[in-house]
Amino acid sequence: MPRPTARSVPVSLASLASLALLAGCSGGGPESSGGGTAEGAGSITVNASDTACELTEQEAPAGKITFEIANKGSKVTEFYLYGTGDRIMGEVENIGPGLTRRLIVEAPDGGTYTTACKPGMVGDGIRAPFTVSGRANRSVDTNARLAEATASYKRYVTSQIEALVPKTEEFVTTVKAGNVAAAKAQFPVARTYWERIEPVAESFGDLDPKMDGREDDERTPGEQFTGYHRLEKDLWVDGLKADSPAIADQLLADMKVLQARVAGVELTPVQLANGAKELLDEVATGKITGEEDRYSHTDLWDFKANVEGSQAAVAALRPVIDEKDKNLGPTLDQRFAAVDTLLEGYRDGDGFKLYTQLTSDDTKKMAATVDALGEPVSQVAGVVTAP
Amino acid sequence: MSRRRLFGLAGAGAALAGAGAAIAGSVVSRSAEPAMQAAAREEAARDPVPFRGQHQAGIVTPAQDRMHFVALDVTTTDRAALVDLLRRWTRAAERMTAGAEVSPLGALGGNPDAPPADNGEALGLPASQLTLTLGLGGSLFDGRFGLAGAKPAGLAELPHFQLDQLDPRRSGGDLCIQACANDPQVAVHAIRHLVRMGFGTTSVRWSQLGFGRTSSTSTAQLTPRNLFGFKDGTNNIKAEDPAALRDHVWVAPGDGPDWLTGGSYLVSRRIRMHIEIWDRTSLTEQESIIGRQKGSGAPPGKPGEFDPSDFAMAANDGRPLIGENAHIRLASAAANGGARLLRRGYNFVDGADGSGHLDAGLFFICFARDPHRQFVPMQRALASQDKLMEYVEHTGSGLFAVPPGVGPDGFWAESLFG
Numbered sequence: 001m002p003r004p005t006a007r008s009v010p011v012s013l014a015s016l017a018s019l020a021l022l023a024g025c026s027g028g029g030p031e032s033s034g035g036g037t038a039e040g041a042g043s044i045t046v047n048a049s050d051t052a053c054e055l056t057e058q059e060a061p062a063g064k065i066t067f068e069i070a071n072k073g074s075k076v077t078e079f080y081l082y083g084t085g086d087r088i089m090g091e092v093e094n095i096g097p098g099l100t101r102r103l104i105v106e107a108p109d110g111g112t113y114t115t116a117c118k119p120g121m122v123g124d125g126i127r128a129p130f131t132v133s134g135r136a137n138r139s140v141d142t143n144a145r146l147a148e149a150t151a152s153y154k155r156y157v158t159s160q161i162e163a164l165v166p167k168t169e170e171f172v173t174t175v176k177a178g179n180v181a182a183a184k185a186q187f188p189v190a191r192t193y194w195e196r197i198e199p200v201a202e203s204f205g206d207l208d209p210k211m212d213g214r215e216d217d218e219r220t221p222g223e224q225f226t227g228y229h230r231l232e233k234d235l236w237v238d239g240l241k242a243d244s245p246a247i248a249d250q251l252l253a254d255m256k257v258l259q260a261r262v263a264g265v266e267l268t269p270v271q272l273a274n275g276a277k278e279l280l281d282e283v284a285t286g287k288i289t290g291e292e293d294r295y296s297h298t299d300l301w302d303f304k305a306n307v308e309g310s311q312a313a314v315a316a317l318r319p320v321i322d323e324k325d326k327n328l329g330p331t332l333d334q335r336f337a338a339v340d341t342l343l344e345g346y347r348d349g350d351g352f353k354l355y356t357q358l359t360s361d362d363t364k365k366m367a368a369t370v371d372a373l374g375e376p377v378s379q380v381a382g383v384v385t386a387p
Numbered sequence: 388m389s390r391r392r393l394f395g396l397a398g399a400g401a402a403l404a405g406a407g408a409a410i411a412g413s414v415v416s417r418s419a420e421p422a423m424q425a426a427a428r429e430e431a432a433r434d435p436v437p438f439r440g441q442h443q444a445g446i447v448t449p450a451q452d453r454m455h456f457v458a459l460d461v462t463t464t465d466r467a468a469l470v471d472l473l474r475r476w477t478r479a480a481e482r483m484t485a486g487a488e489v490s491p492l493g494a495l496g497g498n499p500d501a502p503p504a505d506n507g508e509a510l511g512l513p514a515s516q517l518t519l520t521l522g523l524g525g526s527l528f529d530g531r532f533g534l535a536g537a538k539p540a541g542l543a544e545l546p547h548f549q550l551d552q553l554d555p556r557r558s559g560g561d562l563c564i565q566a567c568a569n570d571p572q573v574a575v576h577a578i579r580h581l582v583r584m585g586f587g588t589t590s591v592r593w594s595q596l597g598f599g600r601t602s603s604t605s606t607a608q609l610t611p612r613n614l615f616g617f618k619d620g621t622n623n624i625k626a627e628d629p630a631a632l633r634d635h636v637w638v639a640p641g642d643g644p645d646w647l648t649g650g651s652y653l654v655s656r657r658i659r660m661h662i663e664i665w666d667r668t669s670l671t672e673q674e675s676i677i678g679r680q681k682g683s684g685a686p687p688g689k690p691g692e693f694d695p696s697d698f699a700m701a702a703n704d705g706r707p708l709i710g711e712n713a714h715i716r717l718a719s720a721a722a723n724g725g726a727r728l729l730r731r732g733y734n735f736v737d738g739a740d741g742s743g744h745l746d747a748g749l750f751f752i753c754f755a756r757d758p759h760r761q762f763v764p765m766q767r768a769l770a771s772q773d774k775l776m777e778y779v780e781h782t783g784s785g786l787f788a789v790p791p792g793v794g795p796d797g798f799w800a801e802s803l804f805g
Binding site: 270273331335364368369371372373374375376378379381382383385386 | 462497498500501502583586587588590
């Protein structure tokens with residue numbers, strides 16, 4: 001959450017909270033993978049292991065494409081089909097060892113896509129090009145592309161919150177069991193899904209302060225310091241207290257309210273673009289400063305998640321960006337890649353170095369790299385709404 | 388369209404002229420300048436200075452009242468991206484020095500869903516004699532951009548001078564941009580927008596604001612005072628002295644790589660002044676340390692500011708009237724084998740130091756044809772002998788090659804990159 005100011009909360013409330021129900025959207029996502037049958041061509045089998053991602057076909061005609069992903073490795077894996085700029089065309093997460101899941105993706109345009117398996121559900125995954133043939137010059141007007149963009153991002157938000165709820169549940173259970181070491185390990189992992197979709201979560205001005213507020217935020221008298229950061233302080237500084245389990249339960253209850261409300265959110269393209277920018281603002285003011293995770297110092301996990309969320313929103317808009325400004329997309333690709341490369345240098349196992357391990361030179365480099373990305377991302381809203 | 392025309396402020400010059408006359412006529416005025424002259428100067432202070440020419444503006448341009456200086460590091464390794472930025476900077480700099488917004492759509496003409504290309508803090512302000520001057524640091528020639536063979540000898544690192552307390556966070560840089568204007572908002576606006584354009588290609592290394600000029604670079608200007616209260620730059624090289632500019636400021640053919648011919652070198656030194664200590668020093672002592680009279684700026688025993696100093700003249704006790712360690716003697720051309728500098732520094736106060744003292748001083752800038760022959764020996768003498776060193780501390784340092792002026796269709800540093 002950004003530091004609350006007199007203007008930030010009312011603005012975000014006004015901009016997002018009064019939202020109509022989402023119009024039905026077609027297209028692929030994990031939710032459509034349950035038992036639907038594929039149209040047309042037969043399905044493509046993906047043999048996913050801990051070290052390989054082998055597809056029985058590397059190309060398919062435009063339209064609905066069905067993947068059957070068989071996890072033959074020992075780690076939980078994910079499978080993605082990406083468009084240009086890592087636009088997520090479809091994804092399946094949480095495929096346990098030995099399981100097979102189906103993904104039906106709508107790929108309406110011919111061109112080069114990318115497949116990726118992510119054993120361990122971390123990093124960029126094992127990638128390969130994937131060719132979609134035919135209908136390369138599908139005539140779709142800008143409005144249709146914008147509708148596809150918002151629907152695509154909505155799928156992303158839904159997928160994140162579907163992971164966020166069980167990860168939060170796991171964290172809450174561990175806190176209630178009094179297992180401090182395990183809870184500390186789960187804290188930054190659960191927050192990853194939160195931080196990726198933070199502008200959407202923040203749009204609910206009543207939930208965000210309860211779930212992601214800081215100890216020194218101004219509160220109405222009688223209101224308690226609750227949420228992630230209260231538990232963070234308990235785990236890292238004060239030790240678990242008598243009311244820690246109740247605080248944990250409340251966090252999960254609030255998360256489920258958030259999930260229910262997100263289902264009804266309808267976002268505009270400008271909100272997507274501004275959300276992408278706000279996530280980078282968050283990085284600049286909350287993460288590179290070490291402000292947000294001031295007890296755990298796990299700021300780089302949040303940093304990474306904010307950038308991933310920003311990239312997802314930009315990627316959803318990518319077809320419109322490419323239509324309006326051919327130079328912006330490649331610049332965005334290059335600048336997002338630079339942030340990724342920089343952050344990879346601070347990896348520590350599956351996670352990251354702590355904020356307290358960073359030097360002023362490190363944070364200076366991070367600020368310069370995020371500034372470099374923030375400028376082109378701030379142009380996206382204007383580009384997608386340009387006549 | 389200029390910001391000024393956009394907002395229809397054509398009458399403001401006349402209003403200012405009236406204000407100048409009122410101040411000049413009042414008994415509390417500290418100005419010795421006649422009212423008509425002051426009014427004309429106020430009017431000229433609003434005008435634009437041509438951006439293009441044989442030499443970059445901001446060197447012999449009559450020193451403006453305010454400065455914002457920035458040193459940047461280049462963060463890309465892509466030479467084409469750097470050259471593209473230099474081209475875009477050139478267009479923006481030419482617009483802003485003419486009093487226009489950074490780009491044609493400016494602050495209000497763009498898509499309202501997009502952030503404005505120009506933030507607009509200079510809307511309604513005249514050009515204010517804004518000059519933007521680009522310099523290239525020695526680190527730019529380290530091989531990242533294929534420039535190692537083009538590094539001029541003058542960019543060899545400055546030596547460590549006695550008592551130097553240099554802070555790396557206030558020193559060095561791949562590039563520098565000096566913005567000078569008669570309105571501080573205009574100078575800051577220019578730097579802010581050039582910095583913004585550079586994100587992804589450059590990153591700010593350090594930056595310095597100067598609130599008042601400490602040098603005059605034209606005979607038409609009065610000599611200003613530094614924070615020691617003394618007139619500074621009386622003997623400076625002036626725009627009206629082409630022989631001195633040729634000999635001491637501009638890099639001549641054969642001096643070094645051809646790309647720098649017509650350019651110069653810029654040395655910056657952030658000189659913290661311990662003004663609280665200085666203020667407890669007697670007038671006699673102050674004048675003896677500097678080697679000039681505080682009121683008139685004249686050398687000891689002489690009536691006029693511009694009277695030449697007589698370094699041989701003895702006082703009644705037989706000792707030299709201008710002390711062996713007086714600032715003016717050590718810094719004089721006579722003491723430095725005839726070497727001179729074009730100085731263009733600014734007073735600064737960067738808030739407080741946390742110990743109850745103002746963080747104040749002089750941001751020294753000089754331009755020289757060969758800094759190692761002109762600046763280095765002079766600074767070496769000052770650092771080891773000048774009594775003034777008890778009151779100052781050098782906390783930042785920069786050395787930059789200043790490419791020649793920008794031609795009709797050219798861009799900044801085109802002679803190096805083109």
